Amino acid sequence: MFLKINHKTKYKYEKPFQSLTQSIKLFPTKFKGVKILSWKVSVKNAFIGEKVIESNGDQTIIAHTSKNNKSSEIIVKGEVQTPDNNGIISGHKEKINPLVYLRETDLTKSDSGIKKFVLKLLAKNKKKNKLSFAHSLNSAIFDYIEYSSGASEISTPAINIFNSRKGVCQDFAHLMISASIYAGIPARYVVGYLLPTDIDTQATHAWVELFFKDIGWIAFDPSNNSCTNERYLRLCSGPDSIFAAPIKGVAIGSSDEKLDVKVSVQEIPQQ
Amino acid sequence: MLFNEMLNNGSIRKPYKKIDKWIQSFKDNSYEKKHQEAQRIFKRIGITFSVYEKKSPEERMIPFDMIPRVFTANEWKVIESGVKQRTKALNLFLHDIYNGANIIKEKIIPAELVYKSRAFESSMVGFSPPKKIFSHISGIDIVRTSLNKFVVLEDNCRTPSGVSYMMQNREIMMTMFPDLFNDNIIEPIDDYPLSLRKMLSSIAPLNCDKEPIIVVLTPGSYNSAYYEHSFLADLMGVELVEGEDLFTEKDKVYMRTVRGPQKIDVIYRRIDDPYLDPLCFNQDSLIGVPGIMNAYKNGNVTICSAPGSGIADDKAIYSYVPDIIKFYLSEKPILENVKTWNCSREKDLKYVLQNIKDLVVKEVHGSGGVGMLIGPKATKNQIKNFAKKIRNNPEKYIAQPTLDLSTCPTHTSNGLAPRHVDLRPFCLMGRQVDVVKGALTRVALKENSLVVNSSQGGGVKDTWVLRK
Numbered sequence: 044m045f046l047k048i049n050h051k052t053k054y055k056y057e058k059p060f061q062s063l064t065q066s067i068k069l070f071p072t073k074f075k076g077v078k079i080l081s082w083k084v085s086v087k088n089a090f091i092g093e094k095v096i097e098s099n100g101d102q103t104i105i106a107h108t109s110k111n112n113k114s115s116e117i118i119v120k121g122e123v124q125t126p127d128n129n130g131i132i133s134g135h136k137e138k139i140n141p142l143v144y145l146r147e148t149d150l151t152k153s154d155s156g157i158k159k160f161v162l163k164l165l166a167k168n169k170k171k172n173k174l175s176f177a178h179s180l181n182s183a184i185f186d187y188i189e190y191s192s193g194a195s196e197i198s199t200p201a202i203n204i205f206n207s208r209k210g211v212c213q214d215f216a217h218l219m220i221s222a223s224i225y226a227g228i229p230a231r232y233v234v235g236y237l238l239p240t241d242i243d244t245q246a247t248h249a250w251v252e253l254f255f256k257d258i259g260w261i262a263f264d265p266s267n268n269s270c271t272n273e274r275y276l277r278l279c280s281g282p283d284s285i286f287a288a289p290i291k292g293v294a295i296g297s298s299d300e301k302l303d304v305k306v307s308v309q310e311i312p313q314q
Numbered sequence: 315m316l317f318n319e320m321l322n323n324g325s326i327r328k329p330y331k332k333i334d335k336w337i338q339s340f341k342d343n344s345y346e347k348k349h350q351e352a353q354r355i356f357k358r359i360g361i362t363f364s365v366y367e368k369k370s371p372e373e374r375m376i377p378f379d380m381i382p383r384v385f386t387a388n389e390w391k392v393i394e395s396g397v398k399q400r401t402k403a404l405n406l407f408l409h410d411i412y413n414g415a416n417i418i419k420e421k422i423i424p425a426e427l428v429y430k431s432r433a434f435e436s437s438m439v440g441f442s443p444p445k446k447i448f449s450h451i452s453g454i455d456i457v458r459t460s461l462n463k464f465v466v467l468e469d470n471c472r473t474p475s476g477v478s479y480m481m482q483n484r485e486i487m488m489t490m491f492p493d494l495f496n497d498n499i500i501e502p503i504d505d506y507p508l509s510l511r512k513m514l515s516s517i518a519p520l521n522c523d524k525e526p527i528i529v530v531l532t533p534g535s536y537n538s539a540y541y542e543h544s545f546l547a548d549l550m551g552v553e554l555v556e557g558e559d560l561f562t563e564k565d566k567v568y569m570r571t572v573r574g575p576q577k578i579d580v581i582y583r584r585i586d587d588p589y590l591d592p593l594c595f596n597q598d599s600l601i602g603v604p605g606i607m608n609a610y611k612n613g614n615v616t617i618c619s620a621p622g623s624g625i626a627d628d629k630a631i632y633s634y635v636p637d638i639i640k641f642y643l644s645e646k647p648i649l650e651n652v653k654t655w656n657c658s659r660e661k662d663l664k665y666v667l668q669n670i671k672d673l674v675v676k677e678v679h680g681s682g683g684v685g686m687l688i689g690p691k692a693t694k695n696q697i698k699n700f701a702k703k704i705r706n707n708p709e710k711y712i713a714q715p716t717l718d719l720s721t722c723p724t725h726t727s728n729g730l731a732p733r734h735v736d737l738r739p740f741c742l743m744g745r746q747v748d749v750v751k752g753a754l755t756r757v758a759l760k761e762n763s764l765v766v767n768s769s770q771g772g773g774v775k776d777t778w779v780l781r782k
Contacts, residue, residue: 062561064604066593092565095611098439105593105605107563138440140415142429291593293604295558 044127044273045080045311048236050119050247052290053303061296063108068279068289069119070094070102072235074135076126077277087116100137101279113297117290122311123276130262130270132252132277141254143282144229150283151221151230154202160187161222173228177253177263180226184219185268198285212249213284215266219251220283229254231280232287233262238274238308246304247289252280276308317460317720318732319383329384329780336494337381337723337730345380348490349725352378355486377773378483379724380490383735383755387782390501393456393464393739394749396649399639401452401741404471404626406642408448412438412622422641423634427658428625432679435587435622437594441611444517447743448620451510453477453754456649456737458720465717466649467736469635471627472619473584476754477740478542481506481549483776484752501779503752506740507549510582513744514550517616518579526579528552529569531560533585533601543584557585562605565612580616581606587621629678629712630656652717658709666704666713670697673713674764675704688764690716719764722775724757734758735775736766751779 050069069084071077089106096102108115147153153161164183168176187208194209201221204214216232223230230253237248250264250271262271271277281287294300320330340348356378385393410417411428418425428434453474455467484503488495511528518526532543534556547554553569560569560578568575583590589599594607609615625631631638633654636647655662655673666673675687687700704711721732739753755775756766766772 064562064593066605066608090564092562092605092608093612095608098437098441103608105562105565105608107605139436140425140429140439142425143434143436145426145430146432285597291597293592 044125044238045313046123046125046236046238046274046276047307047309047311048119048121048123048276049305049307050236051303051305052117054115054292054294055301055303056113056294056297057299058297059111059113060108060294061110063112063115063292063294065089065106065108065115065117065290065292067104067106067117068101068234069117070278071121071123072100072132072135072277072279074277075133076124076128078124080122080124082121082123083119085118087114087118088112089115096136098138099280100135101281110296115292125273125276127273129272131258132260132262135260141229141260144231144254145224145227146282147221147224148283148286150198150200150217150285151224152200152202153221153225154205157201157205157218157221158225160205161225165226173226174255174258174261176226177223177228177255177261180219180222181263181265181270182268184215184222184265188215188218188266190215190266212264212266216249216251217283219263219265223251223253232283233277233280234284234287234289235278236276236306236308237264238310240274246306247278248275249284249287250275316718316732317458319458319720319722319735321723322461329386332494332499333382333384336491345725349380352380352486352490355489356482359482376479377759378486379757379759379773379775380487381723381725381730382487382776382778383722383737384778384780386780390751390779392648393737394751396464396466396647397452397454397456397739397741397749398747399643399645399648400454400466400469400635401449401743402747403635403639403642404452404469405447405449405743407638408471408620408623408626409442409446410642411625412448413440413442417638417641420641422637423631427630427634431625431628431630433622433624433628435625437607438620438622443620444519444616445744447517449623449626450513450517450618450743452741452743453738454649454741456739457717458735458737459718460720464649465652466635467652467717468629468632469627470738471623472586474738474740475539475542475584476738476756477506477750478545479774480740480750480752480754480777481545483754483774487776499781501751501781503750506750506752507546509742509748509750510546511550511552513742513748514580514582514618516744516746517618519613519616521613522579527569527576528580528582529555529560529578531555531557531581531583531585531603533589537584539584546582557599557601557603560603560606562603562609565605565609565614567603567606567609567615578615580618582618587624590617590621629654629676630658630709633712652714655713657704657711657713662713663704663708666711667701670701670704670713672716674716675700675711675713678710678712688716691764716764719758722755722757724759724773724775726759726761731761733761734764734766737777753777 086106089108092105191209201217220230252260326334449471453470530547567578588596591607592599657663671689673689677685719734723730724733755777756772
């Protein structure tokens with residue numbers, strides 16, 4: 044499928060800042076079947092450093108917006124061909140041993156509730172293989188959590204989501220990571236774009252990847268009860284949403300930032 | 315039998331003869347007076363150490379003990395070569411686990427032990443710092459258990475502190491008792507700041523073609539070792555900066571000065587990994603420098619020590635250091651390790667729980683003597699509670715036998731008495747590997763106490779290495 048992306052992120056501040064430094068990871072991941080036709084990231088009024096290829100394959104640039112500005116605007120435009128891969132990520136260049144992704148973070152810690160949830164599923168998993176467990180976990184989380192925006196915050200831990208049973212894609216992802224780690228499956232948080240099935244797309248999307256010894260990384264989307272497919276465009280990853288954030292910024296000398304995000308993901312029709 | 319470093323089999327050991335004579339020369343209560351004077355000098359110089367407790371950080375003086383700790387040239391040769399060997403091996407280990415991890419492929423060290431440790435910094439994987447060195451400054455904690463036996467308690471590969479005490483202890487002794495140093499038989503240590511500076515210059519980025527600009531990066535004046543940060547910057551003749559004094563632009567790091575931005579080449583940072591770069595690690599860090607990691611990875615600045623160095627001094631890795639030395643250097647370890655049980659291994663856990671009252675149990679990620687149990691000194695209740703903690707999180711604990719730490723004569727309220735001591739020599743690794751001919755000796759001031767940490771009421775002593 045050919046996807047066309049238009050993504051604008053605008054930060055507005057109350058008063059001009061002395062300096063604004065941002066790390067930006069808004070670049071498509073290269074793996075088997077992904078073909079980048081065009082891609083451009085621009086930041087208004089900013090110096091941009093050299094791109095760094097991170098150990099996990101993410102591509103990062105640092106942007107410095109010159110002082111006395113009151114806003115920053117990051118614009119991403121591009122066209123990418125995506126594969127129908129059933130979630131299988133192959134040929135992605137990364138250097139980190141997957142065992143690293145068995146470490147919990149503050150957002151993916153599990154408690155007795157999550158552990159019981161996992162143990163119950165493991166007991167039901169007759170095939171006794173990790174992949175079939177992962178699929179049933181994906182569905183179980185989809186069923187267990189009600190999709191509801193405004194019910195959670197930017198850094199609500201998986202434990203709270205498990206108790207409130209409400210959240211957005213980020214929360215589904217954290218709970219899935221927490222449960223997978225407890226089940227001994229390395230898991231990570233992924234940020235990217237999703238071509239919506241209905242009209243209203245609002246922001247970037249988040250899902251998870253789980254590592255299986257004989258296959259490699261497989262991407263699941265627990266908020267849609269599926270594996271990823273050609274409607275997904277992967278950008279960057281990390282142990283949780285904070286590490287994986289595609290834009291991070293430190294503004295000195297100003298506060299009260301207001302965020303305005305516009306994302307458009309469209310299919311480019313092919314003759 | 316405890317080894318008394320001054321008195322052995324009832325007679326004064328040869329290296330301590332001079333000190334014995336000196337102690338005998340004090341009349342009546344003049345020793346006590348000098349002792350008080352020494353404490354006053356320490357206070358006046360402003361050497362304090364703050365202890366993090368649940369309440370507000372408290373500034374404390376480290377008690378200074380006047381009776382020096384002495385090593386012969388031959389004894390020092392063993393310590394020095396042992397410390398160098400360890401530092402070299404640990405640096406080869408660090409470079410390897412972040413670049414290829416042969417030691418794991420060869421099954422010398424279990425993969426999980428490295429990769430599941432918080433000290434393993436995954437963003438450093440695939441990165442090779444200048445001269446392939448990660449840990450440029452190490453402090454190896456050593457105890458002496460008999461005349462010829464030195465044992466390593468732990469390695470400190472991140473930013474070990476204490477070197478300023480080593481220097482100030484000497485300074486005070488030389489000021490108060492210049493005659494002791496007249497005959498020139500004690501190795502000097504005052505060249506340490508110069509050696510540190512030379513080492514830092516030698517690890518400048520490859521693209522730095524002039525005399526490198528060095529800074530010491532401190533978390534600020536509330537940090538327990540702030541005194542040391544300013545002391546070292548001052549003696550090296552470089553700027554002491556806080557995060558807000560630095561900024562990055564186009565992947566270069568600059569210091570704000572009255573004459574405009576000054577590009578920085580080498581940063582001796584005394585802030586911990588998670589706070590270095592809010593764009594990479596802890597995003598709430600106010601003491602770091604946003605963008606510094608990209609500047610580092612693009613080869614425009616060197617960070618000393620490299621992020622992720624802490625995996626080499628992880629207490630769970632410690633028990634593998636002899637294997638690490640054999641693997642990379644094909645040498646026999648010069649300094650021994652203490653027998654260590656990793657509670658993450660089921661067999662070890664069982665042993666530890668059965669013998670807990672004879673063991674010292676430490677947290678894998680703990681430091682400064684906090685969160686440890688000394689079995690023989692603990693009450694039944696303390697043991698019961700600690701055993702529960704171990705059972706709940708076995709991978710968080712290691713255990714070691716209690717050691718017969720050597721003693722040195724030390725000032726007490728009842729005159730001089732033997733007190734337990736340890737030793738922290740400092741090793742610099744840049745173009746070359748150097749161990750300063752002196753060290754920090756910490757002394758447990760409470761009778762029979764084995765805890766020498768300054769945060770737990772330990773004191774310090776001047777440490778002499780005698781010339782041949």
